[in-house]
Amino acid sequence: MGSGQQVAVFGAYGHTGRFVVAELTARGFAPVPSGRNPRTLKELSDAYGLEPRVASVEDAGSLDRALVGTVAVINCAGPFATTTGPVIEAALRTRIPYLDVAAELEANMDTFADYREPARQAGAIIVPAMAFFGGLGDLLATAAMGDWATADEAHIAYALSSWQPTTGTRRSGAVSRQRRGEARLRYRGGQWERLTDGAPTLEWTFPEPLGVREVIGEFTMADVVTVPQHLSIPDVTTYMTTGAVRDIASADTPAPTATDASGRSDQTFFVDAVVRSGRTERRATASGQDIYAVTAPLVVEALERVLTGRIKATGVASAGELFDAPDFLTALAPHITIGLHTHHV
Secondary structure, eight states: OOTTOEEEEETTTSHHHHHHHHHHHHTTOEEEEEESOHHHHHHHHHHHTOOOEEOOTTOHHHHHHHHTTOSEEEEOOSOHHHHHHHHHHHHHHHTOOEEEOOOOHHHHHHHHHHHHHHHHHHTOEEETTOSIIIIIHHHHHHHHHTTOSBOSEEEEEEEESOOOOOHHHHHHHHHHHHHHTTOEEEEETTEEEEEOSOOOEEEEEOSTTTOEEEEETTOOOTHHHHGGGTSBOSEEEEEEEHHHHHHHHOTTOOOOOOOSTTOOOSOEEEEEEEEEETTEEEEEEEEEEOTTTTHHHHHHHHHHHHHTTOOSOOEEOOHHHHSOHHHHHHHTTTTEEEEEEEEEO
16 A cells, blocks of 8 residues: 555546545555646645645646655646646656556657657656556456457447546547547557548447447547557557447536545446457456546556556556556456456357
């Protein structure tokens, strides 16, 4: 457990940041809440008896001061296209590990492209997308791969009972769309493709009791960035149930509403990761409640493993590359229910 170690949480007063602060506290760490809004930061800090540190990405000195005495930093502040670079650079200067919960495709692609070499030279650990989107799917695909060195394709399908996006999700999505323009991204043949047609509507057969559900195919999420970084799979595709896509596309969909003492919403999720090699198919599944809340045990479990040396790489690395995927997934109980299956198709 944390044994009182200080961990900076940048964007601590955001929706996901609050779950991360609570999870760190529960595991014995001493969160150091940080962000640019002094009032909101103080309210959160007072609730936990913590010392806030005001910092902004426009002021490198303020970031350095926010990280003094900490053993790591978790970046929860979107849009990540704006925050990842400055916070990573502060972590490199301070010589502490960096983890974030970014779901933005472009921000994650930038992290791998821009910081792989600086992190390697520094012997640093940088873990992007250590969240529901990006980290969990990568761990599931890695666990499903098992002893395979290569696979022909990977598919990760999401069934969400609803998707009430946070303000941060909406802002991050707007930044991604702005950067992408009219194009959408797809990963085929080991390369990124920019397409201008609409993503297809398909049917995906989830394990029972979900069964066949209508999904948006090629609904490209952060997993399509993280998985190919370390797994030899030329085609990686993600899917999302159509109802959840309608929710997040609508400006009228409200933000998540707490339905229990921990602050979780009543949203449920099922993630179905399938890898195929020839006629053999391997599947790993995960189910649970509230995609934002479950990000907290994901990123804090990753933090504990980084700090205790239970890692398989250094530099910029995704969850499946860095950790023992089956063991990591097992450790997420009771937050997530995991299943592993193999059969011929």
